[in-house]
Amino acid sequence: MKRSILGLTAATLALGAAAAQAEEVHVYNWSDYIDESLLEKFEAETGIDLIYDVFDSNELLETKMLAGGSGYDVVVPTGTFLQRQIMAGAFQPLDKSKLPNIDNMWDVIQDRTDVYDPGGDYSINYMWGTTGIGVNTDKVAEVLGEDVAQNSLSLIFDPANAEKLSECGIYMLDAPTETVPAALTYAGWDNPDDKSQEALDKAEEVLTAISPYITKFHSSEYINALANGDICVAFGWSGDVLIARDRAAEADNGVSVEYYIPSEGALMWFDQMAIPVDAPNPDAAHQFLNFIMDAENMAAASNYVYYANGNKASQDYLNEDVIGDGAIYPDQETLDNLYTVTPFGPKEQRLLTRLWTRVKSGT
Amino acid sequence: MRRLILILVPYLWLLALFLVPFLIVVKISLSDVALARPPYFPQLDLSGGWAAIRDFFTELDFENFAFLASDDLYWKAYLSSLRIALISTLLTLLIGFPVAYGMASARPEWRPTLMTLVILPFWTSFLIRVYSWMGILSQNGLLNTFLLWTGVISEPLTIMNTEIAVYIGIVYTYLPFMILPIYATLEKLDGSLLEAAEDLGCSRTSAFWLVTVPLSKPGIIAGCFLVFIPAIGEFVIPSLLGGSDTLMIGKVLWEEFFNNRDWPVASAVAVVLLAILIIPIVLFQRNEQKNREAGQ
Numbered sequence A: 001m002k003r004s005i006l007g008l009t010a011a012t013l014a015l016g017a018a019a020a021q022a023e024e025v026h027v028y029n030w031s032d033y034i035d036e037s038l039l040e041k042f043e044a045e046t047g048i049d050l051i052y053d054v055f056d057s058n059e060l061l062e063t064k065m066l067a068g069g070s071g072y073d074v075v076v077p078t079g080t081f082l083q084r085q086i087m088a089g090a091f092q093p094l095d096k097s098k099l100p101n102i103d104n105m106w107d108v109i110q111d112r113t114d115v116y117d118p119g120g121d122y123s124i125n126y127m128w129g130t131t132g133i134g135v136n137t138d139k140v141a142e143v144l145g146e147d148v149a150q151n152s153l154s155l156i157f158d159p160a161n162a163e164k165l166s167e168c169g170i171y172m173l174d175a176p177t178e179t180v181p182a183a184l185t186y187a188g189w190d191n192p193d194d195k196s197q198e199a200l201d202k203a204e205e206v207l208t209a210i211s212p213y214i215t216k217f218h219s220s221e222y223i224n225a226l227a228n229g230d231i232c233v234a235f236g237w238s239g240d241v242l243i244a245r246d247r248a249a250e251a252d253n254g255v256s257v258e259y260y261i262p263s264e265g266a267l268m269w270f271d272q273m274a275i276p277v278d279a280p281n282p283d284a285a286h287q288f289l290n291f292i293m294d295a296e297n298m299a300a301a302s303n304y305v306y307y308a309n310g311n312k313a314s315q316d317y318l319n320e321d322v323i324g325d326g327a328i329y330p331d332q333e334t335l336d337n338l339y340t341v342t343p344f345g346p347k348e349q350r351l352l353t354r355l356w357t358r359v360k361s362g363t
Numbered sequence B: 001m002r003r004l005i006l007i008l009v010p011y012l013w014l015l016a017l018f019l020v021p022f023l024i025v026v027k028i029s030l031s032d033v034a035l036a037r038p039p040y041f042p043q044l045d046l047s048g049g050w051a052a053i054r055d056f057f058t059e060l061d062f063e064n065f066a067f068l069a070s071d072d073l074y075w076k077a078y079l080s081s082l083r084i085a086l087i088s089t090l091l092t093l094l095i096g097f098p099v100a101y102g103m104a105s106a107r108p109e110w111r112p113t114l115m116t117l118v119i120l121p122f123w124t125s126f127l128i129r130v131y132s133w134m135g136i137l138s139q140n141g142l143l144n145t146f147l148l149w150t151g152v153i154s155e156p157l158t159i160m161n162t163e164i165a166v167y168i169g170i171v172y173t174y175l176p177f178m179i180l181p182i183y184a185t186l187e188k189l190d191g192s193l194l195e196a197a198e199d200l201g202c203s204r205t206s207a208f209w210l211v212t213v214p215l216s217k218p219g220i221i222a223g224c225f226l227v228f229i230p231a232i233g234e235f236v237i238p239s240l241l242g243g244s245d246t247l248m249i250g251k252v253l254w255e256e257f258f259n260n261r262d263w264p265v266a267s268a269v270a271v272v273l274l275a276i277l278i279i280p281i282v283l284f285q286r287n288e289q290k291n292r293e294a295g296q
Helices: A002-021 A037-046 A058-067 A079-087 A100-104 A107-113 A137-144 A159-165 A176-186 A197-213 A222-228 A238-251 A282-292 A295-305 A313-317 A332-336 A346-361 B002-029 B046-059 B063-070 B072-105 B108-123 B126-137 B142-150 B163-188 B191-199 B204-215 B217-232 B236-241 B249-259 B263-295
Strands: A024-030 A049-055 A123-136 A170-172 A233-237 A257-260 A266-274
Touching: A024 A282, A037 A049, A037 A282, A037 A295, A058 A079, A058 B249, A079 A266, A100 A282, A100 A295, A100 A313, A107 A123, A107 A266, A123 A137, A123 A222, A123 A238, A123 A282, A123 A295, A137 A159, A159 A197, A170 A222, A176 A197, A176 A266, A176 A346, A197 A346, A222 A233, A222 A238, A233 A238, A238 A257, A282 A295, A295 A313, A346 B072, A346 B249, B002 B263, B063 B263, B072 B108, B072 B163, B072 B217, B072 B249, B072 B263, B108 B163, B126 B142, B126 B163, B126 B236, B163 B217, B163 B236, B191 B204, B204 B217, B217 B263, B236 B249, B249 B263
Parallel strands: A024 A049, A170 A233
Antiparallel strands: A123 A233, A123 A257, A123 A266
């Protein structure tokens, strides 16, 4: 009798241990950035519990990475931020032997992301896109007339247009690293990545002139605002605007949204998946990266969020309204017109933030 | 002995939850920004022995505080936060006092129900309540739709993303913190004092001003502190409801911390904010105590 109680206790203990070992992987990704059925698929395939959490600004993610102990296994910083975080020692090198699907990746994109993460030692590309103009086409035509070029930066950056459009609402990304290069491009500056005092002064002049007409500086609310018809223009990220287009179409509320890559040129950015140096479960993190790099899974994500990805093999599985849409997969001519930017150093960053506070608050 | 333990508990609480974190913040405010994890230098390394600790202290300086003084952004933000917090506190008092007075004058069997009604909003998440205000105040929101429908206005009002929305948000959120302490003092108020005042020839209004209001002063002061102190450092409400020109110290702190990755300057901003709050409050309380002693 005694023995069987002991045996029972041992069995219970073993069960408890097994339960404690149930694996978990914590993923921290941008909001509205994945087909959520993929999360269930990952859990079904691997038996690992996936805890998925979202953010909407690189700054927030960066602070967690620099503080350490975030508890996340996979995070998704943008290239410029990734580069700085690699330098600060925030990520662990990828073990490529655990990532057989890495052969699916697209060399064209890898060449461009090499600037931020040479050789792709620390990260894989998840999605890439452009920063451009989201337009409520009917309202803009109503305010500015049918002939106005909706695909030009002047739609927002020309104060005369901005003033008229302010009555129906303009949202702008709360991200000076994206808006300053755009202001420089609008002003005809040679290098949108110029971080000199003269360049910043010029950008501030352009931004200050339109700042009174900006309804709000925010990096995610414009999806709903555009889709509901609350605003008529947003300076935002390609896929987010396309999600707004889709939501408006689904709601059938008479709002038609369009995304334009500015004809003057646009910023091309890359969101990279990386594993924090103190990730609790790096093994599961590698499994997640490998799962994401599967051609069909990556295609499912792109089909859902309307962003292009850095996965060549996935292109066979992309819907026609994704791979065939020049706003998502631009043609060669547009692609040549896209620029990339490099991170700001600490001194430059302070000037930039200060500039941005002045622009936003008018002080 | 037992008394000592009883006194010790709140002091330990203060030490662990206020003094230690505060000293850490002060320490960071004296260091320099660096590209590392965590992003400041020097780090305190106890394994290095006394020499390392001495080196650590020589690396600290007041550079960041000098920087705060040199840039007018910070003073503007402090002043603007003070103004917003003061106006919100006054508005909350103007609304909260009559509500508390009404509750205290209600029949005793009604009071628990009224009390529950005041606390009820806390049962839902604070964030959800602020988000619902966005739904009410936005351009196509409930308020504008209703006013347009009734014909009171012909053009939608712009409330969302302005300072007015911030005031609405703060007053709404902190109202219970004003009502509850005032109600607590009013409820205990001895009704015979008012009768005595009237017997001695006071009108009802002047009895209210000469008896009720002075006696409820502790509640009013407690309520004002409970609203003013969190309002001045408020970050969530101005960032969700406020516009781009709403300058508050909470947002500046966020920018230093998140955008500039400058933890030392962010910590310096926090230390100065604390000084701005604590020094007047301590002076005020000392003055109150003196008055009380003089009264006795």
